[in-house]
Amino acid sequence: MTLKVDAIRECLDGVIPGTIATCAADGTPNVTFLSQVEYVDSEHVATSYQFFNKTRQNILENPHAQVLVINPFTAARYRLRIQYLRTETQGPLFERMKAKLAGIASHTGMAGIFRLLGSDIYRVLEIESVPGRSMPAPPRRNCLAGLRAASERVRSCTDLEGLFQETLAALDAFFGIRHAMLLMLDGPAGRLYAVASNGYEESGVGSEIAVGDGVIGVSARERTPIRIGHMTSEYGYGRAIRRHIEQDGMGVILENEIPLPGLPESRSQLAAPILAFGRLLGVLFVESTEDLRFSYDDEDALVTLAAQLGASIHALQHISETSEEPAARESVLPAVAGAPxxxxxxxxxxxxxxxxxxxxxxxxxxxxxxxxxxxxxxxxxxxxxxxxxxxxxxxxxxxxxxxxxxxxxxxxxxxxxxxxxxxxxxxxxxxxxxxxxxxxxxxxxxxxxx
Amino acid sequence: MKMRAGSAFTLGAQDAAFLRIEHLSIVAASRGAGNIPFMSRALGSRLSPDNRRMTLFFSAADAHGLLAHIKTNGMIAAIFSLPSTHQALQLKGSDAKAEKLLKSDGKLVASYRGAFVEHLKQFGHSPTLIEALLTPVSDDIVSVTFTPSAAFSQTPGPKAGQAVGPAR
The missing domain is CATH 1.10.10 (Arc Repressor Mutant, subunit A)
Structure with missing residues (x-):
């Protein structure tokens, strides 16, 4: 079977640095380490362009290159024969790589040195499995089975609040994701507000974050999943700073911010945009204290679940506003008592x-x-x-x-x-x-x- | 920087000392017809006492493309990196040739593997994983020797790629 990039993408998660070989027009080879190789699709990868170095000079002269990557679990190696196509300097892929690179930089002590100037996109012409020893892959959670179970649980929800709760419960039950949050978009305000969370001391429901801020905000702005395996302060999702307000003339300090919940020692984060019918509805966010907790497979599963969530939110909103059930009998009102x-x-x-x-x-x-x-x-x-x-x-x-x-x-x-x-x-x-x-x-x- | 065959390039003392650190991560690249590059991880290295000849060890099965390419054109690039500091140096040469292994080379390869595994332990890399990475399928170690004709600092940052010479 011809290998495609999707079959080896766990090698691209940046645990063991890959290397890239290029060749100048005069035939001189060049080899260097790569801080990042990003999966684009089954036939394309992207590398980070951070400096105008020999590699960059070479690919502009001669688009043929080779990347060597290592599976972080099995030590299996793959050589990818690639051909440079173009560089993107903005957009979803660029932002995904930028966020991930910031995490890698902080993890490797290179914060402030690694800075993404562009995403160099390559077509993968051939993948060779390098002859050598490797270890059996460790047994892992089957994300597809988890997705199916989560999907079945979500599709039986008949109201929005139940849908939010069941989604977070399903992530816990079928993916072992203990810390998660759902945020909805307030488009004109350019903000997202938390409507449900799981696993935090305070629910944080009602807390807000600006579109564009941190992992959650960038995911919303770019409508793309953002996944970081080594958390970095650069993308710390701006826990709402408690601002204080003073009551006019009274000097009484009052708070009108709800802090965004979050793990103080968060190491891995993944935000998936919730989209439906071309519109952004919100963001599904998960995190963990483990490094590299979320894989490409987790990302696929959450993006797919978020798609179902989007369609369900859209449908339930429509139903709740257009076809209410007949009024139930007025319940007896409770007694009103006590000080006003x-x-x-x-x-x-x-x-x-x-x-x-x-x-x-x-x-x-x-x-x-x-x-x-x-x-x-x-x-x-x-x-x-x-x-x-x-x-x-x-x-x-x-x-x-x-x-x-x-x-x-x-x-x-x-x-x-x-x-x-x-x-x-x-x-x-x-x-x-x-x-x-x-x-x-x-x-x-x-x-x-x- | 173009390489000049037979140029008077010699490695600086500092660079030579760096290249003699036992636990460097080493990957070499060659190029074939149509200027298509090929790359393979080295399983150890040996710098000659006069600093003029660099020998790299490979698994022949792994480095098949590189071995074929150097037979034709002798061109090679090799990067040496110290994982703990990311300090890295790239050597280039145009006279790379497969050579017979010395009697002591087997020991050198085993010692390199041990040192590299030990060094990477501190970063949480599993020793079995690193061992697997550096152990050939069969006993097919080959050596490739070349005369470094240029050296470039590859330590990550905007200065990566600058040529370095004996003055360093």
């Missing part, structure tokens, strides 16, 4: 505080405020997704914004707080607002002093 709970809303960015505790801001804050106003003024407790979508008081950032995801976030944040205000889903497309303490709604229109 102050709910403050800062109009500037819809920041909501319950008592002195920051709850949420932005679109989810606006939704809650609208619900609480209706509750206070009209004693309403039952709502539908469809009417919220049409409510002029709630300004969703764009028509495709995932309202249901905003509600999942709000429900989770309320559940993680004091429990005096809750949102309970009653049936598809419908939910109830449950309030167990008298509320005092305070609108603050003056801007927050930051």
């Amino acid at each position: 709970l102050q709910v403050r809303r800062y109009a500037e960015d819809d920041t909501i505080f319950l008592g002195d505790d920051y709850l949420i801001k932005g679109v989810a804050g606006n939704i809650l405020w609208t619900l609480l106003c209706d509750y206070s003024e009209k004693k309403r407790t039952s709502f539908t997704n469809r009417e919220l979508r049409l409510d002029p008081r709630i300004q969703l950032p764009d028509v495709s914004d995932n309202l249901e995801a905003r509600l999942v976030l709000l429900r989770r944040r309320l559940a993680e707080r004091n429990g005096n205000i809750r949102i309970e889903k009653t049936s598809r497309g419908r939910f109830s607002l449950i309030v167990t303490r008298p509320l005092e709604l305070i609108q603050i229109r003056t801007g927050l002093v930051r």
Whole structure:
């Protein structure tokens, strides 16, 4: 069987450096170590162009080159006869390699020296298995079997919150991935917000990261998976720095940021964009304290699972807003008792505080405020997704914004707080607002002093 | 930098000392018809006492292309790198030839393997893996000797590729 690159791609994960041989126009050979050989597809690889060196000069004169790579588990060696095609200096492949190179540089003490100028793309003409000793490959988790099991679990979900939870549970059960997070995109704000997580001390639901920041943000911006086997501070995913705000004139320090959860000793990270019908919906992110925890196979599995997730999110959003189930009988409202709970809303960015505790801001804050106003003024407790979508008081950032995801976030944040205000889903497309303490709604229109 | 056959190039003392470190990672390249290169990992090296001749050891089965190429044109490039510091030096030559093994070469190859395995242990590389990497399938060790006609620093960084001479 003719070997293709996909069969040997674990050799390209940068554990044992590969080497490249080139030849000048005058016939002088040249050989050097490579910090990175990236799998592009079964017939192409890319190497990192970092300096204008002899290798680069040679491939521009004579495109024929050879790469020697080593399987880090078996010591099997492969010689790839390759032909230089072109250099990319931006885009998904470039960003993938740049992120990975930063990890390799930091791991090998070369931070600040390795810097990606371009991704040199080569066609692989032939792969030779080098005669020599090798060891049997260690038994490994079968990602395809894991993917099938995860896929079956995800496809049975009938609502968004269940879908988020089941996806993270499936990663744990079938891939042994203990730390994972799901983030949704707020397109106009250029930010991603966490809607579910697994394995962290604090759920971090509601925390945000800018598109373009760290592994998660770059994956979203480039719509490409980013996988790092040796974590680096350069791509530390910008745990939201707690910013402090002062209440106008009062000098009271308040927080309105939820820190992004994360492993303090994270060594491997993988972010897969969640895409559906040409749109970016969010990012699926996993991490581990082990070096090189996620392989190319894991990346394939997560990218595929993210594709199914994207289609499911899209379908469930549509269903929740267009075909709600008939209203269930109004449940008996719980007794309202105790001292009034102050709910403050800062109009500037819809920041909501319950008592002195920051709850949420932005679109989810606006939704809650609208619900609480209706509750206070009209004693309403039952709502539908469809009417919220049409409510002029709630300004969703764009028509495709995932309202249901905003509600999942709000429900989770309320559940993680004091429990005096809750949102309970009653049936598809419908939910109830449950309030167990008298509320005092305070609108603050003056801007927050930051 | 073009190589001049029979040029007066000699390795500097510092470079020669570096090349005598036992646990260097060594890979050599040749080129065949159509300027298509070929590369093979060396299983050890020997620098002559006067620093003028470099001998590399290969598994013949592994280095088949290189052995065929040097028969035709003698062109060779070899990189020597110290894994712990990434310091690296590339030698070039145009008179590479397969030679008979000396009696002591077998020991040299075994000693190199041991030293390299020991050196890489500190980076978490499994000794069995490195041993496998440096052990030929059968006892088919061959030696290739050439006169270094140029040397280049290959330590990663913007200065990689600069020619080095005896003045260093």
